[in-house]
Amino acid sequence: MSLIASIKRDYFNLPLFMWLALWAAINTGPWNLSGFGAGGLATLNAIRGIAPIAIMFVSFVLLSSQKRHPRGGMTAPEGLFWVYGVAMVVASLPVESWFNTAYWGFSFMAVLMVARFYVASGKPLLQIVRLNYLTWVVASIVLVLLLFFARDVLFEAETGYGLVRKASEVAGGAMSRATGMARFAAIPAVLAFVMFWRVNGWVSWITAAGVFAGSVSLVWFMQSRGALFSLAGTLVFVMLFMGKVPRVIAIVLFVLGLGGGLDMVPEQTQTYVVEHATRGTGVEGLKTMSGRDRIFRNAWQAIQEQPILGYGPQADRRIIGENAQNGLLYAWLSGGLLGMLGYVGGMLAAWWYFLKIIFGKFRMGSQARDMLIMTGGILAFFSLRSYPENTAALFSVDLLVQLPAMVYIAMLYRYQTEVSQFFGAMNIRAD
DSSP states (O other): OOHHHHHHHHHOSHHHHHHHHHHHTTTOOGGGGGGTTSOHHHHHHHHHHHHHHHHHHHHHHHHHTSOOOTTOOOOHHHHHHHHHHHHHHHHHTTSSSHHHHHHHHHHHHHHHHHHHHHHHTSOHHHHHHHHHHHHHHHHHHHHHHHHHHTTTTTTSSSOOTTGGGTSOEETTEEOOOHHHHHHHHHHHHHHHHHHHHHOOSHHHHHHHHHHHHHHHHHHHHHTOHHHHHHHHHHHHHHHTTSOHHHHHHHHHHHHHHHTTGGGGSOHHHHHHHHHHHTTTOHHHHHHHTTTHHHHHHHHHHHHHHSTTTOOOTTHIIIIISSOOOOHHHHHHHHHHHHHHHHHHHHHHHHHHHHHHHHTSSOOOOHHHHHHHHHHHHHHHHHHHHTTTSOGGGSSSHHHHHHHHHHHHHHHHHHTGGGGGGTBOSSOBOOO
């Protein structure tokens, strides 16, 4: 069978198109729904806006009538994220504009529903691997498109930070700002970094090195502090599990950093790196995180006034008047105490499975381990980034990338005793 025929057979199905529709719905919202019949672009954006709601109900109907795979049951991270999603919708009930608020809770659950439909539609481990591959490809394509649309303004200055003020719209939709583009660039950076240590042959090695260098350069250029520091921490984390040589390099770099080994770097270079990485604010700027310390205090005050139920999705915008800038605070504001525990619990469950597998005594093939490290790297990046950003606590690209990684890790743990049966040299089996 040809490669194209194999791709068509394995990927061109209803779950794929539903997943792509969720990606297409990013940067839309309930405000777009009034555009039905108001012209081509307005109607298109209205269709994009209603897609998550429609997909959630279609997925529910299809899952209800689908024969379930004995190993394809819901994983702990999914179940806990469902607790969070339901808590957000319940917290929306007292809000005056109920649907406009609950819309975001339904959209969050639509991602969970399609991921479940994707996994339940066939061989579970194989399907979640495919969903991760699909997600990484889509994220890379979106990054290329963003760079294309911003090509006229992207390199006008020494930094891409503030780009949103120059290219604020693309086809009537919001343009991803520097932090968003840096997030997209970090994904291929992590994947290429893992492959750099794993591939054989000069062509493959140069390709991985080129993708990594280009992606890291773009993150550096965008000057998003959250993405920069999260990616740096993620790369060190990944190196710890890539074998003896990268592990030693990671430990040496870490020790040198703590022990003043950076003195070996010219002072001018150190000054440039610190000034660029902190956007000229220095250590003091990192402490306040562009005013995030004030935002965190305001969010915590609002949480204390209604800690149990929460305020429903987008509560930060409605209650404190600005982005909460923190995944845990956003989850608590939106879903109350139970919702926050579901959100945090889902992430902790995925981390628990990762650590159990990586430090476990069972054997797995190199392909399974590489996939584990890649998904672990993705999870590490978004976990670190959840301190200065809301990340996967709402319907977002972060959720679309992070959830498949979490489910893969949990699913791999479920299959751990038989994993060698599922990963061959060129294909994967999961039944």
